[in-house]
Amino acid sequence: MTAPLAGIRVVDLTMVWAGPFGTRMLGDYGAEVIKVESPGQWDLLRGLGQIPRNVPRWYNMSAYFNHNNRSKYALALDLRQAEGRTVLLELCAKSDVIVENYRTDVMDNLGLSYADVRTAKPDIIYVSMPGHGKSGPEKDYVAYGTNVEQLAGLVSVSGYEGGEPLKTGFSYGDPTAGTALVAAVAMAMRHRLRTGEGAFIDLAQRENLTCFIGEYVVDYSMNGTLREPAGNRHPMFAPHNRYRCAGDDRWVTIACEDDAQFEGLCRAMLQPELASDPRFATNAARKANEAALDAIIEAWTAPLGHYEAMYLAQRFGVPAGAVLTIPELMADPGLRARGAWHEHTHPDAGTWEMETPPWRMSRTPGQVSRPAPGFGEHNSYVLREVLGLDEDRIAALYEHHVTADAPDEGLHQ
Amino acid sequence: MAQPLAGLRVLELGTFVSAPYCGKLFAGYGADVIKIEPPGGDIARAHGPFKDERPDRETSALFLYLNTGKKSVELDLRTPAGRDAFLRLAATADVVIENFRPADLRALGVTYEALRAVNPRITLVSITAYGQDGPYVDYRSNNLTAFAMGGQMFITGTPEGGPVKNGGYQADYQGGLNAFSAATIAVLAAERDGAGQHVDISVQHCMAPLLEAGIPYYSYLGRWAPLRRGNHMASFIGIYPCQDGHLGVHVMPRNWKPFTDAIGRPELFEDPRFTTQADRVVNNDELMGELYAWAATETKLDVYQRAGRMRAPIAFVHTMADLLESPQLNVRGFLQRIEHPIAGAATYPGPPWWMGPDAWRAGRAPLLGEHTQEVLATVAGMSAAEIARLGPAVPAT
Numbered sequence: 039m040t041a042p043l044a045g046i047r048v049v050d051l052t053m054v055w056a057g058p059f060g061t062r063m064l065g066d067y068g069a070e071v072i073k074v075e076s077p078g079q080w081d082l083l084r085g086l087g088q089i090p091r092n093v094p095r096w097y098n099m100s101a102y103f104n105h106n107n108r109s110k111y112a113l114a115l116d117l118r119q120a121e122g123r124t125v126l127l128e129l130c131a132k133s134d135v136i137v138e139n140y141r142t143d144v145m146d147n148l149g150l151s152y153a154d155v156r157t158a159k160p161d162i163i164y165v166s167m168p169g170h171g172k173s174g175p176e177k178d179y180v181a182y183g184t185n186v187e188q189l190a191g192l193v194s195v196s197g198y199e200g201g202e203p204l205k206t207g208f209s210y211g212d213p214t215a216g217t218a219l220v221a222a223v224a225m226a227m228r229h230r231l232r233t234g235e236g237a238f239i240d241l242a243q244r245e246n247l248t249c250f251i252g253e254y255v256v257d258y259s260m261n262g263t264l265r266e267p268a269g270n271r272h273p274m275f276a277p278h279n280r281y282r283c284a285g286d287d288r289w290v291t292i293a294c295e296d297d298a299q300f301e302g303l304c305r306a307m308l309q310p311e312l313a314s315d316p317r318f319a320t321n322a323a324r325k326a327n328e329a330a331l332d333a334i335i336e337a338w339t340a341p342l343g344h345y346e347a348m349y350l351a352q353r354f355g356v357p358a359g360a361v362l363t364i365p366e367l368m369a370d371p372g373l374r375a376r377g378a379w380h381e382h383t384h385p386d387a388g389t390w391e392m393e394t395p396p397w398r399m400s401r402t403p404g405q406v407s408r409p410a411p412g413f414g415e416h417n418s419y420v421l422r423e424v425l426g427l428d429e430d431r432i433a434a435l436y437e438h439h440v441t442a443d444a445p446d447e448g449l450h451q
Numbered sequence: 452m453a454q455p456l457a458g459l460r461v462l463e464l465g466t467f468v469s470a471p472y473c474g475k476l477f478a479g480y481g482a483d484v485i486k487i488e489p490p491g492g493d494i495a496r497a498h499g500p501f502k503d504e505r506p507d508r509e510t511s512a513l514f515l516y517l518n519t520g521k522k523s524v525e526l527d528l529r530t531p532a533g534r535d536a537f538l539r540l541a542a543t544a545d546v547v548i549e550n551f552r553p554a555d556l557r558a559l560g561v562t563y564e565a566l567r568a569v570n571p572r573i574t575l576v577s578i579t580a581y582g583q584d585g586p587y588v589d590y591r592s593n594n595l596t597a598f599a600m601g602g603q604m605f606i607t608g609t610p611e612g613g614p615v616k617n618g619g620y621q622a623d624y625q626g627g628l629n630a631f632s633a634a635t636i637a638v639l640a641a642e643r644d645g646a647g648q649h650v651d652i653s654v655q656h657c658m659a660p661l662l663e664a665g666i667p668y669y670s671y672l673g674r675w676a677p678l679r680r681g682n683h684m685a686s687f688i689g690i691y692p693c694q695d696g697h698l699g700v701h702v703m704p705r706n707w708k709p710f711t712d713a714i715g716r717p718e719l720f721e722d723p724r725f726t727t728q729a730d731r732v733v734n735n736d737e738l739m740g741e742l743y744a745w746a747a748t749e750t751k752l753d754v755y756q757r758a759g760r761m762r763a764p765i766a767f768v769h770t771m772a773d774l775l776e777s778p779q780l781n782v783r784g785f786l787q788r789i790e791h792p793i794a795g796a797a798t799y800p801g802p803p804w805w806m807g808p809d810a811w812r813a814g815r816a817p818l819l820g821e822h823t824q825e826v827l828a829t830v831a832g833m834s835a836a837e838i839a840r841l842g843p844a845v846p847a848t
Contacts, residue, residue: 042640222806255799260510273499280615359600
């Protein structure tokens with residue numbers, strides 16, 4: 039069956055995480071994604087692989103890069119040179135979508151604004167995904183990964199009970215924006231198929247992430263109350279926490295949402311009488327006596343493995359989940375059964391396991407369609423086959439270092 | 452651009468957060484979204500925070516936000532007549548979104564096979580913690596347990612404080628957004644060749660690969676460090692208290708000069724302890740000391756705007772008050788005032804991304820069962836007598 043995005047060509051100017059994560063999913067689900075890097079300004083993730091610099095083509099061996107850029111082709115092109123810009127516009131003319139995540143002024147300064155690209159391809163779908171968006175008084179402010187969640191409001195409502203605002207464990211705004219990119223492109227494609235019109239899409243990473251805490255915005259605007267971080271507690275339900283298990287730094291989460299689930303937990307703990315204990319018999323009582331209840335539950339979980347506690351609780355219909363580490367995620371029986379990890383071979387980097395496309399689509403499944411491209415790996419394919427440039431012009435591109443088959447290694451030493 | 456999802460009809464069997472967020476995005480971008488609520492309504496209606504802290508099924512901020520622009524049909528799918536009415540609606544729909552446990556959906560008789568029998572074009576989008584099969588298929592789950600099983604919880608918090616979830620319902624929202632992206636590409640495929648499919652979203656499968664370089668480094672290099680790093684990835688990537696809030700710095704090597712200028716400490720740029728990023732890592736504690744001392748003298752808006760002008764990566768932790776007052780968000784029209792007949796006016800964020808001035812129209816959340824009569828009559832084509840036979844779950848007009 040044809041992939042859902044088959045026949046769509048994407049020019050990908052994005053680097054690092056948010057953009058590449060999104061365009062990789064476009065590639066996983068069938069689009070032809072051509073990643074454009076300059077010989078002198080190439081993706082930072084190629085340098086973040088913990089690969090020794092004395093290994094030949096080390097810049098093709100970063101697993102961090104190779105996970106986020108699989109299912110793509112690569113073209114080397116210096117957009118700051120006039121001929122590089124010209125070639126890019128020729129590529130846009132044969133493409134459907136262009137995606138960029140530069141600082142807001144970069145594309146305009148390169149002569150590659152939406153208006154510029156439209157002259158080459160009137161119905162282009164042009165996606166910018168900057169931190170703040172392409173307009174407004176803060177548009178030129180620098181905002182990297184951890185800044186996005188601070189600006190989004192998420193950090194202010196995260197943290198231990200009564201504690202300081204707390205960051206997430208990673209640059210959460212990045213994959214969130216990358217996931218949104220797929221929907222934005224799909225919707226614009228639908229619109230183009232129906233009307234013939236292209237689109238300009240402004241995906242401000244902070245705004246996309248603020249939508250993940252929208253209820254706090256609505257609440258504050260109605261009530262004027264700033265809510266404190268609540269840790270692992272829930273405003274209505276108890277128990278709702280994480281509990282220490284056997285082993286070093288191992289935990290299980292348990293969260294009961296009604297009396298039946300709590301009764302199940304009491305039976306799992308072999309303390310059925312707790313379900314009728316007046317301190318815990320109703321949700322309101324459990325919430326009022328939450329600390330005492332947590333101590334009882336932790337006394338039960340403490341000698342158990344975290345998977346063991348989860349299995350025992352789930353046997354009795356109790357929502358419970360182990361707090362999984364990275365090695366545990368890769369071994370997890372549920373993720374294994376789903377086929378979440380897939381053995382993968384890359385010509386320079388070798389064989390290892392990476393994640394499969396996350397959404398299982400019964401009729402149009404995604405797949406890891408090709409390994410991440412080496413730097414400039416598809417120069418010939420793009421310049422000769424997609425664009426049909428003659429040999430003299432291609433030779434001139436190499437001669438003037440507009441393109442290259444290897445990057446300037448000094449950039450990310 | 453006109454609304455990019457105009458002309459689509461979506462049925463949402465959505466409970467609480469994940470499926471309703473997916474449905475909300477469909478509605479905002481132009482689809483006709485019919486939310487099927489069980490008798491008494493989506494449980495999000497019973498969740499606070501409520502307007503004026505008074506419980507009322509029409510004034511939950513969580514429900515109001517997640518259900519903008521939808522119609523509400525109150526229908527008991529456990530009854531044969533209710534299920535039949537639902538299938539008549541499904542015959543006219545492009546997409547069904549649901550987040551039941553697979554066994555619970557089967558018990559209602561609303562499987563993909565049953566939907567396809569009445570409408571081969573239909574796309575069924577199922578959102579669960581672990582997917583439609585596998586060893587956890589019958590597990591109970593919610594935002595907290597999914598956040599743990601997705602791996603994000605272990606890396607969040609401090610070593611001494613233990614794993615902690617992020618604010619709100621982050622695992623649920625991730626499920627909702629992933630479902631929406633998957634649904635839109637399924638819609639493209641269905642409009643191309645006229646056939647639907649079943650889209651299976653596992654929140655765990657969506658979350659587990661997202662831990663920055665964690666999975667790649669472990670899988671490829673065998674390296675993994677069991678770290679929770681609190682508010683600091685390093686001294687130069689982290690959160691510092693200031694006089695009226697908290698500042699967030701995220702200094703990449705190229706930003707060190709503008710950063711030291713913006714914080715008024717140009718001598719740090721000359722300081723041999725901090726010359727390169729590697730030096731700043733080696734002397735992490737000392738740099739952290741400098742930055743705590745600096746931040747304590749600053750006020751958040753002042754330093755944010757100064758750093759912005761000087762291209763230094765310093766943001767501040769926006770509270771809800773800061774969001775509502777944000778010059779950036781207000782100029783961009785991201786904050787929208789929406790009236791509701793019972794809850795009154797409130798400010799809502801959206802759209803999540805901008806596709807043109809007319810692409811997004813939020814609208815208010817529906818009252819419980821507000822559109823039951825209208826939808827069953829005009830969409831399902833049911834007579835007044837047929838609607839009456841659905842019983843007391845359907846309020847009279």
